[in-house]
Amino acid sequence: MTEWTNRPQEERALLNPAFCATLLWHAASVRKGASRPLAFEECFLVLPLVLPAMTRDALPATTATAMLNWLENNPVEQRRLVVRSRLMVPFTRTALLFGATRGFFRVTRETLEAEEKWGGKVKGFERGSSSEVRACVQKARFVSKWFLKAGSPSTVLAILGVRP
Template sequence: MHYRGSLTMASRWSLAWRNRPPEEAALFNPAFCGELIARATKDYEKIRASAFPLPFGFVILPLILHPPTLAALPGRANTTFATWSADNESLLAELPERILRLRPISREALLFLAQHGVLKVNAEGLRTGEHPMKLSAKPTTSTPDVDDIRRAAGLVGRWFANQGAPVQILQTMGVTP
């Protein structure tokens, strides 16, 4: 469930949806990726009562759609990010590259969310919009892998909300806002 292939990422993401490999079209479609970002935003807002920092919107997908990183995420949102980072340096070393490679997908998902009123994007960051997704309902068809990814999106939102300043989290990941 991760991204690889012989096409450059820029050309791959510019293909029409019907011309993309079916697995990638299913995993990286704007509605599903947007749902993941919306879950993280909603859970962050519950704890912090503030906007989800926009750079975090570009970190969610590379963290939870990469199987080794997904498997390494903590089980609880009160785990300190610094401790987790020290234990997972090799995964974080690759994260900036994954963020760059998935930036078009994250951007497309954020635009989808904004166009449908699911999220508002402003100077503060991301906030739940006028038409939020119904995220508590369990989809009628799903797989255990997709359920794990959905849970992880909310966990990462809560986890980031329980940490220090967003800039510190991004710097620890090797990302500059």
């Protein structure tokens, strides 16, 4: 991986561990009280779906749109996701490590669970953020709910065409 200071400004901003950890926190936080927490393997799909504006904008507006239907209408996005998810693994790992070591969330072999005590600070960050950052946050929450509606983690990965 390229040294952080030698990366383009946009990459440093979008892929910075704190920002990526915040998106993962939001994805995990919407699962509080749900039938299952965010699966560890699903974490690796959040950033590739949320960070690229083209993909983020192509995502459906509600979870009423089935993932399979969305993929039928957006086959290019599925191909992009397969490639992008592999490329984003190091950034997701770094974000997970960053967040876990700071008590932002709990990471187990199977799940990611947001620490509620960070809710106020995260919401304060969101309020002071740009519209693009808020869009990323909103879609991180959306994709987590969408994954839950689609079925088990293995079903989500199979539908999206990615392998752990």
